[in-house]
Amino acid sequence: MPVTIEEIHQKFQQNPFFSHIGFEIVQFDEHKIRIKLDVREYLHNINGTLHGGVYATMLDNIMGMVTRSAAKAKVVTLHLSIQFLASISSGEIFAEATIQEQGYKLAFTEGEIKDENGKVLAKGMGTFKLIRNG
DSSP states (O other), rough: OOOHHHHHHHHHHOOOOHHHHOOEEEESSOOOOHHHHHHOGGOOOOOOOOOHHHHHHHHHHHHHHHHHHHHEEEEEEEEOOOOOOOOOOEEEEEEEEEEEEEEESEEEEEEEEEEETTTTEEEEEEEEEEEEOO
8 A cells, every 4th residue: 555745754754763863854745855964073974074874874865755755655775876075064964866767666766965055965876676565
């Protein structure tokens, strides 16, 4: 049975890991999902910049959210590829994603993280398996 956009939104909103990192959903509708993160010191690497794992987590989450919302089904990440383009130490960052191709069982999605001025910090591509019941 397909899930609704509201159920998907609620699941992410209530996810302990999502909120532990500090992600905030700033837009969630049928056509666009956008998440935000305030870059905090506890998310820094030893160089004093945002840890690459946070970029990866943010991209995986936004691409999964977009894919899940479009397919109205659960999804799991099969492959995730990231290009780290710039570092950041403070401020807010935002992530968005788009589906490049979607079939019955797989979806290919691209995502971007930008700073508050629109500078691209990281790009990602993911392959997602769609989990359909029945």
